[in-house]
Amino acid sequence: MDGGDFDHPVRGRLNAWGIAALDGAMHRLYAGIKGRLLRDVPPVVVELGPGAGANLRYLPKGTRLIAVEPNRHMHPILRRRAAQHGIELDLRTLAGEAIDVPSESVDMVFASLVLCSVASQEQVLGEVRRVLRPGGRFACVEHVAAPPGTAARRAQRLLARPWKWMFEGCDLCRDTGAALRGAGFSAVDVRPFVLPASLGPIRHQIEALCVK
Ligand SMILES: C[S@@+](CC[C@H](N)C(=O)[O-])C[C@H]1O[C@@H](n2cnc3c(N)ncnc32)[C@H](O)[C@@H]1O
Structure with a gap:
């Protein structure tokens, strides 16, 4: 995929605007976790x-x-903010299923709230492992399926289809912890946490650190 799947005239822009508008709130929620992972x-x-x-x-x-x-x-907005933060941005209009980075060339890959949306977690995690040097880290924070048998899980199932359409592939019901454990890393540390009820169907989350 070269980015074409994200060219819906309304949703692509709306999601970009929404994510940017939520920036401060997200920082308040995740500062501790991201500070640890990063x-x-x-x-x-x-x-x-x-x-x-x-x-x-x-x-x-x-x-x-x-x-x-x-x-x-x-x-x-990514370009503008990278410049504000003094980050040298090397932007690739690509999906994580095929990363144009040489094998074993980087020491860290990270993602937040992305593995819910990728077309294939298996392919993306395979690519992450490929580009990491031995001993390299993959850090992520992701929303996941609520525990089986709970009202939260039932609500996720009910909302899954419209949510996926609106948020460009975002799947509320993924067991991303299991995907990480099965991805062939030499060590995987997955920590579940629950955000406030106002976060609705995405309040069940994990932070994870995987070592190649
Ligand atoms: C919910 S947003 C999260 C954005 C940001 N990481 C954050 O925490 O605010 C999901 C992001 O994943 C991107 N995305 C979706 N599918 C992807 C894929 N296959 N590979 C890489 N990025 C993808 C979307 O374009 C979007 O920017």
Whole structure:
């Protein structure tokens, strides 16, 4: 995919606008977790689906960020914010299923709220492992399926189809922790957490750190 799937005239723009508008609120929710996951960031990193740049503030000034972002509507704000944060942006209009980065060439890949939307978690995680050097890290924070048998899980199932249409492929019902554990990393640390009820169908989340 070269970004064409994100060219819907209304949704692509709406999602870019929405993500940018929620930036401050997201930072308040995730600052602690992202601060933990994104410590000791190496000078060159790959981010999958950076959107409007919610994670730029956690990177040291001067970091070279290889940003794999298929939705072109996100690009102008991402470019502007990268410049504001002193990040050297290397923007690729690509999906994470096929990353144009050489094998074993980077020490860290990260993503937030992206594995819910990719077409194939297996392919994306395979690509993450391919581009990481041995010992390299993959860090992510993702919303996931609520525990089986709960009202939250039933609500996710009910909402799944319209949600997926509106949010360009976002699947409320994924067991991303299992996908990470099955992806062939040498170590995987998955920590579940629950956000306030106001976050509705995306309140069940995980933070994860995987080592190749
Ligand atoms: C919910 S937004 C999250 C944006 C940002 N990471 C954040 O935390 O605010 C999901 C992002 O993933 C991107 N995305 C969707 N499918 C993708 C794929 N296959 N590969 C890479 N990025 C993808 C979308 O374009 C969007 O920018």
